[in-house]
Every structure is written in structure tokens, then in C-alpha cells.
Amino acid sequence: MGTLNDSRLPYNYHTREWGTVPPDKKRAGFQWVSEVAYKNVHRIVSRGYDTTELVEAGYGLLDMIFIDFQARIPTLEEVQMLNYIMVMGLEDGLSGPAVMARVVAQGKNLLTQAAGASILAYGHAFGAFSAFGNMMNKYLDKVAKDGMSTAQAAELLVRENLKDEALGVSDLMLKDPSAKNMIARAEKLGVSGKYTDMLKAVAAAAQKASSTPVDVDMLGATGAIMLDMDFSPEATWAVMAVCRAFASGSHYCEENERESYQRLGEVLTPKEWYDGPADRPVPSLEERAKTAKPTRCLTPEEWKKAFDEKQKMVGTGWAIVEEIEVPKTAFKKGKDVKKSSSKIESIAPESCSKTSEQMKAK
Amino acid sequence: MGREALLQRKTAISYKTEEKTVVRGYDLNELAEAGYSFIDAMFVLYQNRLPAENEEKMLNYEMGEFMEHSMSPSAASANAVISGRPYLPAAVAASVMTFGGAHGPGAAHGYMLNKYIEQARVEGITLDEMAKRLVDEHLDAGMAVMGMGQPQHTDGDPRAEPTHLKHEELGLSGVYLEFQRSIEKHFHARRKKEGRKYVAVNMIGAGNTALAELGFSPNAAWCIGCVCRGMSCAAHALFNMRKGRAWAASKGEAMVQMLDLTMIKYVGPADREVPSQEERQEYAKKQKAEGEYKQWVL
Incomplete structure (x- = not known):
């Protein structure tokens, strides 16, 4: 049958066993393993605390x-700050998440599908936390680790990422004081730290390097303060995407x-x-040959x-070049290939902003 | 991308300029600067108004308890999706999308309450009389009464009755709680009369009743409840992303994994040979004529 007699196959396809794999009695049975929460008939417990x-x-949602x-x-200050951040993150007019929700709504779907879909608008450019x-x-x-000063690290960051959508510094908030107000509030509440300091240094470096005016934007202010409050980049990403999904329901x-x-x-x-x-004629099946x-x-070659x-064929995907993680030594021998212009990691991407730049160039 | 809106729409929800973002007339930054909470913002978004303090407390209570529910369809889907290691938002989105007719059917419960309360008003009968009719109609038709029963918390969802009590304690009781309590009373009485086991109110019955009393529409209430859960599902997905094994099928783990081959129990058609292309047409016609396949059609 077809290729199934080929000697290069890893095993004999004609004598393969039928049926499902019997239960594994040597290992413990599957269980829902979680560090986050458990429940029993009478309790729901998150991180050791009974939620009721x-x-x-x-305690409320933000504490949770x-x-x-x-x-x-x-702390109370952290809750105040998260409230501030989430109020600011709730709504943004007819941007990606609202549009996603509205398009799903147009198809006559459930609200939860629309709210869920809106979360997918958060990527590595929009809401790139x-x-x-x-x-x-x-x-x-x-x-x-390398003994750089914050200013030096910020300058290097800007040198390597000035055009990145995830920079946190842009021309988006030049007339809107919200991002600066947010940072001022974090400082007043005593919840700002090294990330906010770094963001300010990045803004200063970017202002020097950019030919047009730029300043801290909402991505930067929100992201830095969340990091200062010990939310991981991914947790911040999720919290802010879900925060917006409440408003997507309204859309x-x-x-x-x-x-x-x-x-x-x-x-x-x-x-x-x-x-x-x-427009061109469709050839007959005979002509196709x-x-x-x-x-x-x-x-x-x-x-x-x-x-x-x-x-050159737009819409085929060939013009998108995503850099994947490879061992650092992989291209050291011989001639280096031209560096791909974007980087998307499977779990914690650093940036994929140049992909769109490349697209624009095309 | 330019800065123009992605859709041209007349909207009563918000506008955004280079200077500010305004929701229902309030500058978001002014709301945040004035110390209004995210909970307050829910009322602004869905009701065009700032809540009274007791309303804010009630919603905070509810959103706090809605957020985490450990192993449920929403968290399970988040874990399943993240096992393939897409971007995190995919897992979170999937978790929110699990909410439907069985898992957290809040909107449907809200519509049910509104429909029967309106009918009571039109007929001029009491809410208690209408609640009895609702219970009898549903049970006579073999339908579940929404808001009752939870498959894991068989003695009653630990959050549910305390939510009713908080609803009362904060002085927010109104027609919705009165009606829901009556539904529960008649539901329990009917089951007892029929010799059936006790089934308690669940978080839809309790939580959604309070959300309705707080002035949220059925869909707004549903959104609030379900989207809250997205937060905890993100935490579950992150835990699996950081500390679990991708693909969830590794033989190297001490415990059998979620997608281990041994987890499969197959109950479909018996193993059978693939017909050759020469045999195919006759085989297919016979298969269709015999119709045995119909028992497997989904």
C-alpha cells in the first residue's frame, strides 16, 4: 500500500498493533497539578487562602x-495602583480589541466568544506587555550582571530597539498626560522601582536618538509599574488583555x-x-498538465x-521572516547569514516589531 | 497603521483623542486620579453611572469570588491550549470562550429572571406565585432550573449562599433577590416532595441575581462574571507554561500526563481495513446502503 513497504520506515507498518495503549500502572495516575488553586466540595482555595x-x-478582585x-x-498602595492602571486600561475606543469583539458580534455569536476574541488582539505590538x-x-x-549603568543599558536598548513597537516610548502620548500621570501616581504611592527608572532612562535616550518627539506611552508606563509591582511580563500581558475584555463586552x-x-x-x-x-482565464484540467x-x-542557489x-507575492507569508531561537554558536562558523529582522520566541518573545517594518518596506 | 478608528461606528461607549480617552463622558485619567476603582469603572462602562458605595462593595465581593474556581472547564481549556505553547492570550481567550450554556450561563439566567418578573407584573400575581410557576414549568418539562446545582460542589457552591447573604447585608435586596429566593424555596419543596436529593443554589443563581440587582443587563453581568475568570485562567496557564511540560504527554514525568496515550479510551467503530481505490466505490455504496455508520454520525 503506497509507501508502506519502504524499508526506510522506522518499523513494520503491516504488523503494527491495533487498539489503545493500556493504562500505565508504573506511574501515578493523571491529576490536576496546580500551584495556583484547588477546590473541594466545600471550599475554593487560591494560594492557600479560602476565596469565600x-x-x-x-478583599476583592484586585487583591485576588x-x-x-x-x-x-x-499592600493598600499596590491595590490603589492596580486600580489606577486597570481603570486606564479598561477602554481605548475603537481599537483592536473592540473591533475584534464587534466583528465576532456581527456573526451573531455569544458574548463570551466576542470577549475572548478581543483578548487575541494583544500581541507583540498592540498591548505588547x-x-x-x-x-x-x-x-x-x-x-x-555586566556592571552597566541604567543610562548605559537604556542607551543600548534604544540603539537596538528604537523602532520597536514594544519600546514603551513613542509619539502616541505627546498630548495626553495619562502615562506621565500614571508614573507620578506610582512614585507618590511608593510602588515605582527599577523598571520605572529604566523606562525614564529609555525615554531620555530615545528622545536623543529620535528625530521626532517621543515620550513614555501607556505601554511603557503600565508595563514598568506592573513589573515594579512584581507582575511578570506575561502576567501583565494577561491582566491587561483581560482588563480590556470587560469593555469589549460592552462593544x-x-x-x-x-x-x-x-x-x-x-x-x-x-x-x-x-x-x-x-484577471485571467482558468485553464482546463488538460491544459494544467x-x-x-x-x-x-x-x-x-x-x-x-x-x-x-x-x-514578492503578498499574502503568501513568504515576506514574513521570524527569527527562531537557535544555539548561540549555530552561525559562528563560516559566513554569517544575513540576520533575520525579527525575533519571536515561543514563550517570552522579546520583539517581533521589525516584521511589520519589513512588511512596510516591501 | 494610522491612528484612525479601525471601524467606522457611532458609539455611546467611548471616544479617544490625542489628548484623552473618555468613557461615558468621564475622562478615564480623571477617574483614576480621583481614586475611583476598577469596580466603579464597571458601572460607568455598563450603566453610565458611578455606583453607590454599597454597590461597589457588592461588585468587588462578587468579582473577587468569581475570579478563581480552580479546576473548571475554563481553567482546563487554558491548560490544554497552553500545552501547545501558543502565545499566552490564546489560552486566556479560550478560557473565556468556554462559558456557554452549561458553564456560567449568566446571561440566560438574567433573561429568565426578567421574563418571569415581567410576566408576574403583567398578570398582577406575586413574585412568589410566579416563582412556583417557573419551577413547576421547568421541572414538568424535564428542564433544569437555571441557577441551581453545581456538579463539583454537591452540597452547594461555597460562594453561593454567602453571596445571597452579602446581597442582603449590604442593603441591596430587591425584586431580583426576592424572586430568586422564591425560586429556590419552590425548587427545594418540589424536589423534597418528589423524594429527590437536595440541590443548592449555585453561583449563577446567587451571583447573577446580585448583578441584576446592581443594574447590570444579562449580557453585562455575564461579561463581568466570565471575564473575571480569565484572570485566574491566565495564572493557571502561566503555571503550566513555567513549570509544566509542553505537549502534556511526556513519558519522563513521574505522573501520567494529561495527554498521555493511555488516557485514550476509544469507543468508536471496530478496527477495520482501508479499502483500496479499486474497491472503494462498491465499498462506499454498500456502507451507505447498510446505514450502520449513522449511529456514529455526530
């Missing part, structure tokens, strides 16, 4: 966020209340917006030529 006892004692993510009761935090950690490591409601649903095939795309191949050829390449050609 917590709310009866006057600290408890779940950090296994500790926050993971990328921002990991970038800060990378350069603050140079302060801790879902309004879309349902004010707009009509969208039917399959209803939306048109004007031909004037189209810049792909010109004469014209269609496999795309395979037999040499690296052929591959490179084809690769460059494919990068």
Missing part, C-alpha cells in the same frame, strides 16, 4: 489578582444593539483595492532565487 473567606474579609499571580496579599517586559529584563540584566452589546448582523457573502471588496495578478510545474528547487521571488 477572602471576600468576606473585604495579586494572590493568583503572586501568591501574596498586596510581554515583549516590553522581557526587553526591559534583558537590558536590566546588563545592569545587574459586543452595542454592536448587537445598533448594527445588523453580517451574512456570509454579504461584504464586498472593491476591485480598486485589488493589486494582485490581473502542460503548464503547471512543481515548485521544488534542486540547489540552494535555485532555492534562494525562488525564495526571493516568493517574497
